[in-house]
Amino acid sequence: MTSERAGILSMVGACTIWGSSPLYYKLLADVPPDEVLAHRTLWSLVFFAGVLIVQRRLSGVARALGDRRTALTLAFSAVMISCNWFLFIYSIQIERATEASLGYYIFPLVAVLLGVVAFGERLKRLEAAAVALAATAVALLAWREGQLPYVSLLLAGTFGFYGLAKKRIATGAVVSVTTEVTLLAPLALGWLIWLHVGQGTGIWGHDARATFLLMLSGPITAAPLILFSYASQRVALSTVGLIQYLNPTLQFLCATLVFREPFGLAQAAAFALIWTALGLYSAARFGAERKRRRASVSSVTDPQI
Template identity: 45%
Template sequence: MTRGHSPQDAASEAALGAASAALGYLLWGLSVIFYKQLTDVPPFEVLAHRSVWSVVLTLLMIFALARRDALMVVLRDRRTMLTLTGTGLLIGSNWFVFIYSINEARIVETSLGYYINPLVSVLLGVAFLGERLSRPQIFAVLLAVAGVAVFAWELGTLPWISLFLAGSFAAYGYLRKVSRATPLEGLFIEVLVLLPLALVYLWWLSENGGTSFGNGSWFTWTFLILTGPMTTVPLFLFAFGAQRIRLATLGLMQYLAPTTQFFVAVFLYGEPLAPIQVMTFALIWIGLAIFSFDTWRMERRLRQTAALSDET
């Protein structure tokens, strides 16, 4: 056995991967605090700056990590470029609604959307990838649907923020799954797709009263520049961790982000949490618990079967 493949090295890599992925999800959860500092800036302008500075940072990372050849492979693949154009528009709309919900003090609805997201992803897998659900997983999805229905009944309308965030991010995840693009290069192309729209909007603002970047304080323009790192760093940490830990572990970790958002909304910003919302979250949390346990149980059974096959 080589040193690079020793059990100690494997355990160390797994621990490093788990810490990286957890930090990425935690940063995603805490990003609501970051974007709360920009509530005086129109959401479209925040999105425009997020696109501009993300292009700058991802391009620097591609050169620093010597990923230019990998980027050229993506740029030459017409099918991948078409897919990334779609994912760029999807993630851009997801970012906008996320920023809008923070500006409107509706972070609880944001966290609800990201709790629902894994179950929407499952339904996309069933519809487009031919995946099958076990009975506990079907029950988990039905509990989530019931939770959303209860919330909609109380609101008198569909919780569009939650549903849009869940649906757009699930569709984004599905398209990235079937795409051949690597995470860093894929993100660069996605924000590059948004760049012309961002630059046109910022130019229009500058011609009609000026931008927050030009007219705002150093505090505002510093945070606008930092939207680049706040976009790319969590994704890079996630990609680094995803390569080193099991998919089931990564799946459980994804609930760290909406849980952080939920606690920030309720305990830091004092967003109201009515009894009907508590019931909604309870139904979804129970559904997620059932779904996660059943997924873990099935993966454990597959690992045991594979181990027995290797022994024979």
């Protein structure tokens, strides 16, 4: 098997786990989302730390925390990913998985806007059209529902700011996420101690099924990230971006076909606009990638360059 094919399969595996995760969190619907989040944080730390110990890279966490700028950036990204995790768990429990999938569909377009604001990037014509279509879809849902699709916007926004923070650090994916959950772990542990000792309402240890599922949150969080990290080193960025749409698509199918959430004409129109926007966005990305490759080939083959 070629390196690229292995990378594509890893990317598909990562997106399949992410996209199927609503099924897992639905099994924990009786556990409060804050408790699920705390366990997800702690068991992710256990899993990630184990991986780094095996790889003999655990010292990378100490180095990240020892650099003030990196530590502050990772503290911000930790808050963003923690909010994103909580919102996703919460959306499943309040039966808004469809909105959650919409959030991950519009995330690339939010990332484009953040690039404009943070780095002064200029929108290409197709990208501008894609953003306009996405804004139209959000306005349509807001008009139909009488309120903004806040779950979608907050998920896309927190993940967008998370990605923005990640651009500012050179730490590897596994080390950086391990550092993030390390920073969050004291809060998560303190919250669970308060639930179990102070309130007597903690689930862990009192229900075998729930206990097992909560411990499983670590591997479910860590495995796709490791697969994604492996894939991103072996597959073209444009291919990675295209395969990533498998994640919200599977979430959307879980919401509509498995959870049977309402999906009316307004939602259908909004999703059609979003899918069209993503088509335009993907076309712009593929065009940019093609130009970059041609320029790279020219620089190698042309002796005058």
